[in-house]
Amino acid sequence: MVRILFLHPDLGIGGAERLVVDAALALKERGHDVSFLTNHHDISHCFKETADGSFPVQVVGDWLPRRLFGRFYAFCAYVRMLYAAFYASFLMPQREQVDVVFCDLISVCVPVLRLARHRPRILFYCHFPDQLLSARNGGLLKRLYRAPLNWLEEHTIGQADKVLVNSKFTLRVFQDTFRRLSTVPDVLYPSLHTQYFDKMEHKLEQRSTLLEEPVHPRVPRNSFVYLDINRYERKKNHSLALHSLRLLGNMLPALDFKRCRLIIAGGYDSRCVENVEHFSELEQLVEELQLQDHVVLLRSPTDEEKCHLLFEAHCLLYTPENEHFGIVPLEGMYFSKPVVALNSGGPTETVVHTSTGFLCDPNEKSFGGAMYQLFRDEALRLKMGDLGKKRVQQKFSFEAFADRLSQVVQELLPKKQQ
Missing domain, CATH: 3.40.50.2000 (Glycogen Phosphorylase B;)
Structure with missing residues (x-):
């Protein structure tokens, strides 16, 4: 049994959320211990598996702003996720320490997780480069604002122990976008429960x-x-x-x-x-x-x-x-x-x-x-x-998805921890 923490910004309703919930279900069915840490969780706006007790869900940092002056959504999301990573690395009780952290969407948390007292292995799932999801219009100020965030995204993804992507299309985009990275992700197609x-x-x-x-x-x-x-x-x-x-x-x-x-x-x-x-x-x-x-x-x-x-x-x-x-x-x-x-x-x-x-x-x-x-x-x-x-x-069977993800998680750990 591997202890796995899913670190996700907002456990709402969307494709990324459906993926992490299905991944959690898959790993739980394979006998692993699974929990969630998130910045926001509204039980009236979420997938039922995160609200019905299927998994422990802890919310931290929801008091931090989601935007400043009606803008800077990405910056605030990065700060909120950094806070969650800091909590997981240094404030989480010893009894709740985990072996693997599964994170997605925001990679800035990866370096903080690497500094944890009980250093977990880090699995990053890239749905799509965040910098490509940001609106391209906005002129010089928008480009200046995004430049350090884009740099952080590339360099922090490269610090994960393992990177997965959701399709061959995303793999091609990943390699075209992060040209300085030597990381070659594996493709793990999402599935259905x-x-x-x-x-x-x-x-x-x-x-x-x-x-x-x-x-x-x-x-x-x-x-x-x-x-x-x-x-x-x-x-x-x-x-x-x-x-x-x-x-x-x-x-x-x-x-x-x-x-x-x-x-x-x-x-x-x-x-x-x-x-x-x-x-x-x-x-x-x-x-x-x-x-x-x-x-x-x-x-x-x-x-x-x-x-x-x-x-x-x-x-x-x-x-x-x-x-x-x-x-x-x-x-x-x-x-x-x-x-x-x-x-x-x-x-x-x-x-x-x-x-x-x-x-x-x-x-x-x-x-x-x-x-x-x-x-x-x-x-x-x-x-x-x-x-x-x-x-x-x-x-795209759930069984194949669960087997492959469980294998990836186990391969991240030294044999004595498996």
């Missing part, structure tokens, strides 16, 4: 035979449902789904289009200005495109609600461009739904074009054309759904 999805699917199948309840009160039972799951952020490109739906309305007869519904189910945090602003922007766009009767915008669905949406939907839309991995296409494929995604980034490694879905150009003509084809061809839609589920089972 399929036992939970199997349980939920069985429950939903039983319920659907007893109740004729719609997927949402505003969605009639005979609707053809397109589902778009992603945070309410501009880079997630939800507007592409809306414009493509408008184009679909021009391609289909009126009676057919009347059946079409688009449900956008996005992570939404009222503390995040962009979430609030972008949700309003999408509401306005729905009105401009005259799609009020065809679109439902949902905020932060629970895991159970998300499974219900995936179970009832006819296909999944995935709109971000150059997404570093994207766990949502795997979720859709596991629920036997064809996936319409953009032909860039991680989805090119998960979705097989014309087999488990469509990889499209980043415009409504290409994206809407795929939506049209799936609406018109039920046999193709069902075949793609079946092939998608088989692909997840064969290539």
